[in-house]
Amino acid sequence: MVQPAPDGGLETITYGELVDRTDRCAGALDALGLDVGDRVVVESDTSADAVATILACATLGLPFIPVSPGLPDERLRAILAGAEPALYLQGPDGRRTGVDAPIGTGRFGPDGLRTERAPAARGPRRRRVVTAVDTAYIIFTSGTTGRPKGVAMSHRGVVSFLRGVRTFDLLTADDRVAGTAPLQFDFALFDIGFALSHGATLVPVPRARLTWPRRFLGFLRDAEVTHVDAVPSLWRPVLRHEPEMLTELTDVRGVLFSGEAFPPHELRSLQGALPKARFLNLYGPTEVMAISVTELPNPLPPEAERLSIGSAVPGAEMTLIGPDGRVVDEPGVVGEIYLRGPSLFTGYWNDPETTRRALVPDPLDPASGRLVLRTGDLASPGPDGALYFHGRADSQVQIRGNRVELGEVELRVAEFPGVTGAIAAVLPHDDEPRLHVFVTRAAGGPVPDAKNVADFVRAVLPAYMVPSHVHVVEAFPLTANGKVDRAALHAFA
Numbered sequence: 001m002v003q004p005a006p007d008g009g010l011e012t013i014t015y016g017e018l019v020d021r022t023d024r025c026a027g028a029l030d031a032l033g034l035d036v037g038d039r040v041v042v043e044s045d046t047s048a049d050a051v052a053t054i055l056a057c058a059t060l061g062l063p064f065i066p067v068s069p070g071l072p073d074e075r076l077r078a079i080l081a082g083a084e085p086a087l088y089l090q091g092p093d094g095r096r097t098g099v100d101a102p103i104g105t106g107r108f109g110p111d112g113l114r115t116e117r118a119p120a121a122r123g124p125r126r127r128r129v130v131t132a133v134d135t136a137y138i139i140f141t142s143g144t145t146g147r148p149k150g151v152a153m154s155h156r157g158v159v160s161f162l163r164g165v166r167t168f169d170l171l172t173a174d175d176r177v178a179g180t181a182p183l184q185f186d187f188a189l190f191d192i193g194f195a196l197s198h199g200a201t202l203v204p205v206p207r208a209r210l211t212w213p214r215r216f217l218g219f220l221r222d223a224e225v226t227h228v229d230a231v232p233s234l235w236r237p238v239l240r241h242e243p244e245m246l247t248e249l250t251d252v253r254g255v256l257f258s259g260e261a262f263p264p265h266e267l268r269s270l271q272g273a274l275p276k277a278r279f280l281n282l283y284g285p286t287e288v289m290a291i292s293v294t295e296l297p298n299p300l301p302p303e304a305e306r307l308s309i310g311s312a313v314p315g316a317e318m319t320l321i322g323p324d325g326r327v328v329d330e331p332g333v334v335g336e337i338y339l340r341g342p343s344l345f346t347g348y349w350n351d352p353e354t355t356r357r358a359l360v361p362d363p364l365d366p367a368s369g370r371l372v373l374r375t376g377d378l379a380s381p382g383p384d385g386a387l388y389f390h391g392r393a394d395s396q397v398q399i400r401g402n403r404v405e406l407g408e409v410e411l412r413v414a415e416f417p418g419v420t421g422a423i424a425a426v427l428p429h430d431d432e433p434r435l436h437v438f439v440t441r442a443a444g445g446p447v448p449d450a451k452n453v454a455d456f457v458r459a460v461l462p463a464y465m466v467p468s469h470v471h472v473v474e475a476f477p478l479t480a481n482g483k484v485d486r487a488a489l490h491a492f493a
């Protein structure tokens with residue numbers, strides 16, 4: 001791993017040192033008398049010590065719950081109430097206070113684990129063996145209801161997805177993978193497994209480097225990274241403010257993205273700046289870590305309006321199921337994505353009801369008792385059999401009884417001269433829901449005129465898909481995981 005050194009430069013932690021730190025941390029955790037299944041909250045950004053701590057938890061069968069330092073106190077309290085962890089750990093300079101007994105607290109750092117308050121007595125250890133089906137980690141996502149849902153992933157789930165990715169031989173030991181996701185997002189856990197399973201170097205990008213494009217690109221250049229893993233929205237400010245500096249990243253041979261659809265026009269701009277790099281689209285919900293890895297053509301064909309999410313990695317399957325419960329395999333026909341395979345999550349923590357709604361009897365083989373994950377995502381088969389992402393089922397909206405493909409509106413608005421990004425949303429109004437579009441413009445460029453934008457859309461799309469409100473914004477609001485926060489856009493209207 002490569003990370004900022006105390007003196008301000010970069011330091012390298014070898015695999016040997018990582019193993020030593022992991023073993024030392026495991027010894028200290030074991031001495032606390034925790035039992036297989038006892039949870040440990042790990043609050044940190046991705047660092048060698050954080051990686052050593054979560055690997056130590058995994059070896060001892062202690063499900064780790066990664067949270068990022070920026071997490072608001074009341075959200076941490078909700079997670080602590082939900083998961084009832086035995087122990088809460090933070091890094092040497094973590095500033096969290098207020099984690100109350102009976103939860104034990106401590107800090108991890110280069111010189112090992114320091115306990116501040118021992119976890120309450122746990123009684124005699126009930127288990128001696130850690131099995132593949134035990135919980136490796138629990139990722140708390142902000143469920144739509146607001147109460148956080150804990151996605152419990154087993155060791156088998158993580159390893160089977162990483163093994164599937166491994167079959168593509170995407171990295172060599174000489175590669176240096178820049179990770180940009182916060183530790184609480186399973187994209188960060190993937191980056192750790194992705195780099196380590198190829199013997200490559202993981203280079204977590206310090207959060208302070210992510211806010212300014214020049215500083216972000218400077219870090220990537222100085223750390224000589226060969227791969228950059230990021231959600232598509234992370235590239236928007238870079239493309240807007242530093243497109244020419246991007247072309248200096250001659251070491252970058254791979255761009256891996258996930259979490260949201262990469263807007264085609266933005267993807268083409270990025271590809272233009274990195275003509276030698278390959279672009280890998282990883283798709284999948286946290287409930288399976290992810291399910292598919294698809295290399296996209298560079299450059300993307302000019303007529304491409306949707307991106308391929310390909311097919312599942314070996315050992316797993318993506319199936320499209322129609323409203324009638326039958327397989328959809330006709331090119332162009334939209335169906336809901338169902339996932340089958342060993343990387344399915346165990347369930348939502350302590351929430352069997354919500355789990356039953358996600359893990360359902362296999363519609364193609366109900367007698368088998370096998371459960372499959374219904375994703376709530378829509379896709380259609382392309383002529384080549386690969387699936388093309390269509391968005392979330394719950395984001396299909398109607399205007400005056402007509403179904404609006406928000407992606408089509410966004411594609412058209414994005415072609416308007418001077419517009420660099422477009423997000424469409426149907427917002428409620430006293431009379432009837434209205435179509436709004438939020439646009440970003442080139443730095444210092446002209447402010448697009450709302451009427452001209454509407455006329456530009458009206459020229460090619462049906463009237464009900466013409467936005468009634470156009471908002472020019474400096475930047476799109478993002479979620480804690482770096483995706484466009486569509487819910488927050490409503491506040492802009």
Ligand SMILES: Nc1ncnc2c1ncn2[C@@H]1O[C@H](COS(=O)(=O)NC(=O)C[C@H](N)c2cccc(Br)c2)[C@@H](O)[C@H]1O
Nearest residue numbers: 186187190258259260261282283284285286289290389
């Ligand atoms: N490649 C896409 N194109 C389009 N829409 C995508 C893509 N990847 C997701 N999504 C959307 O995001 C939802 C899921 O969100 S999530 O649970 O927070 N997980 C994630 O985003 C991250 C994802 N688990 C993951 C984890 C590890 C490694 C990788 Br690499 C990716 C999916 O159901 C999709 O709606």
